[in-house]
Amino acid sequence: MDHIDRFAGQNQTGCPLPAIRGLGALAAMAAALAVVLLGAIVAAWAEESPGFAESIFQSAGPQKPVDSVLAVAPGDPMPDFDLPAIDGGRVRLADYVGKKKLVISFVPAAWTPVCSGQWPGYNIAKEIFEAENAALLGISVDNVPSLHAWVTQMGGLWFPVASDFWPHGGLAGKLGILRPEGVSERAIFIVDEKGIIRSIAVSDINVRPDLGELVRALRDLH
Amino acid sequence: MRKPVWCLVLAVCLLYPLAVLAGEASESPGAAPLPVGATFPDLPLGSALSPEQRAYLGIAKKEGPVSLADISAPVVVVEIFSMYCPHCQKEAPLVNDLFDLLEKGGHADKVKLLGIGAGNSAMEVDIFRAKFEPRFPLVPDQDFTVHDACGRVGTPYFYVLARKPGEAAYTVAISRLGRMDSPESLVNDILAAAP
Numbered sequence: 001m002d003h004i005d006r007f008a009g010q011n012q013t014g015c016p017l018p019a020i021r022g023l024g025a026l027a028a029m030a031a032a033l034a035v036v037l038l039g040a041i042v043a044a045w046a047e048e049s050p051g052f053a054e055s056i057f058q059s060a061g062p063q064k065p066v067d068s069v070l071a072v073a074p075g076d077p078m079p080d081f082d083l084p085a086i087d088g089g090r091v092r093l094a095d096y097v098g099k100k101k102l103v104i105s106f107v108p109a110a111w112t113p114v115c116s117g118q119w120p121g122y123n124i125a126k127e128i129f130e131a132e133n134a135a136l137l138g139i140s141v142d143n144v145p146s147l148h149a150w151v152t153q154m155g156g157l158w159f160p161v162a163s164d165f166w167p168h169g170g171l172a173g174k175l176g177i178l179r180p181e182g183v184s185e186r187a188i189f190i191v192d193e194k195g196i197i198r199s200i201a202v203s204d205i206n207v208r209p210d211l212g213e214l215v216r217a218l219r220d221l222h
Numbered sequence: 223m224r225k226p227v228w229c230l231v232l233a234v235c236l237l238y239p240l241a242v243l244a245g246e247a248s249e250s251p252g253a254a255p256l257p258v259g260a261t262f263p264d265l266p267l268g269s270a271l272s273p274e275q276r277a278y279l280g281i282a283k284k285e286g287p288v289s290l291a292d293i294s295a296p297v298v299v300v301e302i303f304s305m306y307c308p309h310c311q312k313e314a315p316l317v318n319d320l321f322d323l324l325e326k327g328g329h330a331d332k333v334k335l336l337g338i339g340a341g342n343s344a345m346e347v348d349i350f351r352a353k354f355e356p357r358f359p360l361v362p363d364q365d366f367t368v369h370d371a372c373g374r375v376g377t378p379y380f381y382v383l384a385r386k387p388g389e390a391a392y393t394v395a396i397s398r399l400g401r402m403d404s405p406e407s408l409v410n411d412i413l414a415a416a417p
Contacts, residue, residue, distance in 0.1 A: 053248070053249045058251075117248075117304075117306045117307075118306065120306050120307070120308045120311075121304075121305050121306035121346070123308070123311065124305065124311055124349060124350065124353040124354075125349055125353075127352075127353075128349065154308065155308045208306070208341070210343045210345070210346065210364075211305075211343075211345070211346050211349065212343045212344070212345025212346050212348075212349075215345060215349070216345070
């Protein structure tokens with residue numbers, strides 16, 4: 001509102017403006033003022049609504065780096081899954097088996113700092129995944145609406161994002177990466193075209209994993 | 223008198239949205255940017271710079287690890303970025319435009335560009351480089367050593383550094399968080415702040 005009051009005050013106190021002659025000029029001036037006021041309203045709204053950074057939840061301190069025990073190992077078949085995705089569809093293991101390698105990135109929770117800084121980096125690595133005939137899938141135990149809002153606020157992602165919300169953490173539990181507080185570990189699974197888990201990386205929940213390590217692991221599958 | 227009115231309308235329509243949208247950045251908790259006039263730390267740039275990158279920075283004859291102080295140019299623009307920062311991804315083509323403008327304007331010898339990948343590994347910086355193909359060096363800073371020395375700033379962050387003849391260290395001439403208004407305006411700001 002500060003912007004609007006300031007502009008109004010300037011006009012009332014005789015801020016120098018170009019001379020106005022004729023209806024056309026009057027209409028032009030009105031249009032200019034309308035744009036200014038609209039911009040001011042947008043700016044004021046932007047100031048009052050929290051931005052993406054302010055919407056991120058900050059926990060009190062570091063959490064236990066890893067707090068679960070893996071239930072699968074490289075060489076095991078990937079447990080089957082059929083999860084709702086944020087685009088309204090579903091994501092199934094069967095969508096990939098026999099066609100592509102599948103990289104599954106589990107993140108603990110939407111609207112948290114490290115997770116919000118992890119997937120946007122994958123946005124510029126699409127060609128790398130494609131070059132390895134690999135699909136990327138993001139999963140968290142958040143529900144679909146929350147995941148949808150979060151991904152939208154991040155500016156969107158090129159890869160599908162699925163919800164393991166209900167039964168809560170069902171897939172994370174089968175993999176042994178469901179933590180006692182109900183979120184998943186920060187973990188990356190690489191599944192080959194036959195549906196076999198080839199690589200598992202469960203990393204410190206407090207730290208963003210190096211995308212370079214994932215790329216190396218993917219390339220090492222040859 | 224109609225012309226000035228329409229000019230005003232046009233100017234308002236063109237400029238106001240830019241003012242509203244300016245300054246997009248990923249903020250960094252605990253940031254303490256180095257202010258204008260501060261002496262900039264001598265950043266280690268490692269030993270992995272390619273011959274082309276060393277030639278660009280004017281340190282082709284120096285082997286092994288190099289640092290900011292080895293650069294001979296009187297002005298250096300340091301962009302602190304992260305490959306994970308969406309604003310930095312959007313900004314990358316414009317920073318390339320900035321490089322081109324400086325080159326076309328005949329300022330390539332005087333003003334050098336340097337990117338620091340805050341928290342990025344060498345391969346992460348390589349991914350960013352492969353995606354956006356900058357013609358200036360990008361240096362990984364995986365353990366945030368350089369980022370800490372630069373004030374733990376958000377990204378993208380632009381430091382324009384100037385060095386007076388005879389001085390070893392660079393001084394901060396511009397210290398700015400967020401995306402630039404335009405490459406043209408930043409070129410003008412650089413040349414005005416570090417003539």
